[in-house]
Amino acid sequence: MEAVTPQVVFYLFGLPITDTVVSTWVLMVILVVVAFFIRRFKPNAAEMILESINSIISSVMPENANLNTYLPFLGALAIFLVFANIFSIFPLMVSPTANLNTTFALSAVVFFAVHVFGIKRKGLWNYIKNFSDPIFIFPFEIISQLSRTLSLTLRLFGNILSTDLIVAIVFALVPFLIPLPFAALGMLTGVLQAYIFTILASLYIASAIEVEQTEQERRRLKAELQQSS
Amino acid sequence: MWQLDSSTLITVLTILASSIGIILGCILPALMEGKAVQKALDGITRQPDAANDIRTTLLISMALLESTAIYVLLVILVLLFANPLLDRFFG
Numbered sequence: 001m002e003a004v005t006p007q008v009v010f011y012l013f014g015l016p017i018t019d020t021v022v023s024t025w026v027l028m029v030i031l032v033v034v035a036f037f038i039r040r041f042k043p044n045a046a047e048m049i050l051e052s053i054n055s056i057i058s059s060v061m062p063e064n065a066n067l068n069t070y071l072p073f074l075g076a077l078a079i080f081l082v083f084a085n086i087f088s089i090f091p092l093m094v095s096p097t098a099n100l101n102t103t104f105a106l107s108a109v110v111f112f113a114v115h116v117f118g119i120k121r122k123g124l125w126n127y128i129k130n131f132s133d134p135i136f137i138f139p140f141e142i143i144s145q146l147s148r149t150l151s152l153t154l155r156l157f158g159n160i161l162s163t164d165l166i167v168a169i170v171f172a173l174v175p176f177l178i179p180l181p182f183a184a185l186g187m188l189t190g191v192l193q194a195y196i197f198t199i200l201a202s203l204y205i206a207s208a209i210e211v212e213q214t215e216q217e218r219r220r221l222k223a224e225l226q227q228s229s
Numbered sequence: 230m231w232q233l234d235s236s237t238l239i240t241v242l243t244i245l246a247s248s249i250g251i252i253l254g255c256i257l258p259a260l261m262e263g264k265a266v267q268k269a270l271d272g273i274t275r276q277p278d279a280a281n282d283i284r285t286t287l288l289i290s291m292a293l294l295e296s297t298a299i300y301v302l303l304v305i306l307v308l309l310f311a312n313p314l315l316d317r318f319f320g
Contacts, residue, residue, distance in 0.1 A: 158299030
């Protein structure tokens with residue numbers, strides 16, 4: 001039970017503050033300070049990393065989209081998730097994403113961001129109309145929106161929690177050198193899960209802001225493709 | 230076995246159910262993920278130009294496949310560490 005549920009560290013105005021919240025605060029301070037220094041000194045390595053995040057996100061977004069609107073949100077998500085997922089390798093810290101509340105908050109943010117971006121791009125009426133193209137698929141669309149939020153939550157939580165648990169179990173058996181490969185595996189999984197979360201969030205946003213091509217344009221594109229090939 | 234008192238019986242059955250569940254929940258997604266990787270590698274060897282597209286799609290679909298195994302793990306963690314039946318009957 002102690003391994004799965006977060007520990008309450010202290011009480012703030014009667015609210016229980018768990019260890020994942022404390023490590024989220026530490027991570028936030030570290031990220032803000034690092035961002036300040038990167039902004040001040042502009043090192044080349046940081047530029048390279050940001051460029052790679054940029055190219056990953058732009059590879060799934062539609063080509064006619066204005067990337068600058070979505071990049072701050074998705075990039076912040078990616079950077080926070082990469083550090084949050086591998087944060088348990090630091091002593092005294094736990095991964096913030098090994099708590100169901102953190103991952104649910106993140107995917108709720110993604111859920112609202114998708115609809116806000118979609119409505120902003122298409123207008124409210126067009127966006128709702130897009131949902132219910134034949135009217136009977138409207139409930140299924142609602143179910144799919146909710147279930148993908150749930151699966152986004154549970155995937156991240158389960159992956160990070162399971163790798164942390166494996167490291168803890170092996171550490172309880174042999175506390176010297178043997179847990180290291182498992183910790184490395186956990187870091188690999190963490191970075192991969194951050195990538196997948198970001199890619200899925202950008203896919204959902206991309207599908208929400210996608211402007212429907214008319215049938216004629218589609219036919220013209222197909223003809224062009226056939227000519228060129 | 231049937232002489233056990235009922236809370237022990239529930240615990241034993243929970244452990245049995247979770248071990249069977251984790252076995253099935255590991256084997257089936259692993260097999261299917263192997264199939265997906267096999268097909269993707271086939272595609273990459275046939276068309277090395279499309280390797281980047283295939284890799285992105287492969288990673289996303291692997292994550293979606295992997296999440297079923299994660300659901301099994303989460304259900305089993307709930308059964309083992311926060312069993313609702315034990316709390317309900319013997320809380």
